[in-house]
Amino acid sequence: MIKIITLIISDLKNILRDKTLLTFLTTPVTMVLFVRYFVPYIGAKYPVMEAYYPYIVMFGSVQAAIMFGFITAFMILEEKDENVLQVIRILPITPSFFLLYRLSFATFLSCVGAFAMIQSNGLISLPLGSALFLSFQLGMTAPFITLVVATFAKNKIEGMAFFKGVDLLLLLPMLSFLIPNALKYFFGVIPVFWAYQLFDNVLKGEDLTFTFLAGIAVYFMVFGKLFMEFRRRVFDR
Amino acid sequence: MIEAKKLAYAYPHATAKAIKHIDFSIEKGEVFGFLGPSGSGKSTTQKILYKLLQGYEGSIKIDNKEVSSWEKALYEKIGVCFELPNHYLKLSALENLQFFGAFYSQSHKPLDLLRMVGLEKDANKRVSEFSKGMKMRLNFIRSFMHKPDILFLDEPTSGLDPVNARIVKDIIMDLKAQGKTIFVTTHQMHDADEICDRVAFIVEGEIMAMDRPQNLKLQHSQRVVEVLMKGENTAHQFSLDNLGNNLEFLTLIKQNEIASMHSKEASLDDIFIKVTGKTLA
Incomplete structure (x- = not known):
């Protein structure tokens, strides 16, 4: 437990003392405020927007959730840049312990960010239980991003490029709403697709079981592969 | 260990x-x-x-x-x-x-x-x-x-x-x-x-x-001592073996003022170069 508390305290210090990470950290709050106060203002001027409120909230929830993935990814990239990972490798903890902590940290904050957006958006109202399921699934985007960026970006500069690329990738499944038939499931290989689908299920009052479980399954398959890649390319290098 | x-x-x-x-x-x-x-x-x-x-x-x-x-x-x-x-x-x-x-x-x-x-x-x-x-x-x-x-x-x-x-x-x-x-x-x-x-x-x-x-x-040193006298430019070299009985050495240090005196002990740098043929640059 002491190890976890130590990691959390030093991670928070590292985030609060870095301007880029601090910006990432405040982004979900800014987005919640934007969606809650600015979007209705625009909606009042252009009523046609009201039909798109659910999609705006979907987009906002994903954006609020992914920021914590980038924060964690950038912390790992900094550890890579400064060779701190080398020191972590010779600590009496396993790589799994370290990575599991980091991913749980990102997932937790990500869930909180998504939940804040879902519950405080002021545009659409969702039942608490559904909001929790949705937040959990959206929270899974954080470890996904952490693993992708920290594994494949060589340094923080490349990390920024990945940040933009992955952000676009995560928006791509929104196109599935334009595809009326089963072809939309091609987007299912991008894990966040299942979070969008879950959102849609909640809005339509449909059963969540299949989409929720399918999403979790896809996430864990992707995590398994990415975790092995992370160990091979970053931790055991 | x-x-x-x-x-x-x-x-x-x-x-x-x-x-x-x-x-x-x-x-x-x-x-x-x-x-x-x-x-x-x-x-x-x-x-x-x-x-x-x-x-x-x-x-x-x-x-x-x-x-x-x-x-x-x-x-x-x-x-x-x-x-x-x-x-x-x-x-x-x-x-x-x-x-x-x-x-x-x-x-x-x-x-x-x-x-x-x-x-x-x-x-x-x-x-x-x-x-x-x-x-x-x-x-x-x-x-x-x-x-x-x-x-x-x-x-x-x-x-x-x-x-x-x-x-x-x-x-x-x-x-x-x-x-x-x-x-x-x-x-x-x-x-x-x-x-x-x-x-x-x-x-x-x-x-x-x-x-x-x-x-x-010890293995790589020359068993000699080099003595430089005041006013001279060239050092005298004597074997360390039986140095205490070397009359030439004893006379030299008794009759002249010594500027410097060194044994020719090799440094680890010298030995490294000698043994490996490489420098440490």
């Missing part, structure tokens, strides 16, 4: 081996130096020992247990001082030590360690504001903060001014006096001569010589 037999290692995708079937052993409480130029295999050998590199050939044991069989408990037993600084730059020196110390079952007080290397006044300064020498001193004290039995020091005096290099060498000798086993890699021959009980010369992954520095110097 550490024993390598026919140890060999090749980096992935490399055609040649970085370490070529070397043998060495290090006793408890010994300071053992691996001396060689950059790329000779010094750091590779150390990295195999602390499991940053895996898939070696031959055998290498710590406390009679094959390195590949050690789990995470190994890192309570050993401490590593890396060649380059590696700290959380946005944390202070004290926060860095507290962070890493939290993962071990025992630890020295961070402030006591910082005091040892003259960093107590900078304890709360962020490491990003440190000079390279300060970062290296922080690297050094972090390596033994958890009271390990074995220390791996990779170029421990690199980037340090003479005063701080002296402090670090004195601490190494203190750790030796406490019974710690210390494996140093360096290309600073003078430092090795000063702190190591035994040294090995390693070039292109092979050990070319291994002995006590004093023995190496």
Whole structure:
């Protein structure tokens, strides 16, 4: 437990003392405020927007959730840049312990960010239980991003490029709403697709079981592969 | 305490081996130096020992247990001082030590360690504001903060001014006096001569010589003394054998004023070049 508390305290210090990470950290709050106060203002001027409120909230929830993935990814990239990972490798903890902590940290904050957006958006109202399921699934985007960026970006500069690329990738499944038939499931290989689908299920009052479980399954398959890649390319290098 | 037999290692995708079937052993409480130029295999050998590199050939044991069989408990037993600084730059020196110390079952007080290397006044300064020498001193004290039995020091005096290099060498000798086993890699021959009980010369992954520095110097020295008299430009040379009965020598030093007198003892640098045919650049 002491190890976890130590990691959390030093991670928070590292985030609060870095301007880029601090910006990432405040982004979900800014987005919640934007969606809650600015979007209705625009909606009042252009009523046609009201039909798109659910999609705006979907987009906002994903954006609020992914920021914590980038924060964690950038912390790992900094550890890579400064060779701190080398020191972590010779600590009496396993790589799994370290990575599991980091991913749980990102997932937790990500869930909180998504939940804040879902519950405080002021545009659409969702039942608490559904909001929790949705937040959990959206929270899974954080470890996904952490693993992708920290594994494949060589340094923080490349990390920024990945940040933009992955952000676009995560928006791509929104196109599935334009595809009326089963072809939309091609987007299912991008894990966040299942979070969008879950959102849609909640809005339509449909059963969540299949989409929720399918999403979790896809996430864990992707995590398994990415975790092995992370160990091979970053931790055991 | 550490024993390598026919140890060999090749980096992935490399055609040649970085370490070529070397043998060495290090006793408890010994300071053992691996001396060689950059790329000779010094750091590779150390990295195999602390499991940053895996898939070696031959055998290498710590406390009679094959390195590949050690789990995470190994890192309570050993401490590593890396060649380059590696700290959380946005944390202070004290926060860095507290962070890493939290993962071990025992630890020295961070402030006591910082005091040892003259960093107590900078304890709360962020490491990003440190000079390279300060970062290296922080690297050094972090390596033994958890009271390990074995220390791996990779170029421990690199980037340090003479005063701080002296402090670090004195601490190494203190750790030796406490019974710690210390494996140093360096290309600073003078430092090795000063702190190591035994040294090995390693070039292109092979050990070319291994002995006590004093023995190496005796084996490779010329048994002569050179005497330069005041007002003269050329030194007189005498054999050390039976020097006390050498009338020419005795007369010379009785009748003239000596400007300088040196035995022709070889330095480790000279011996390294002689044995390996390489320089330490």
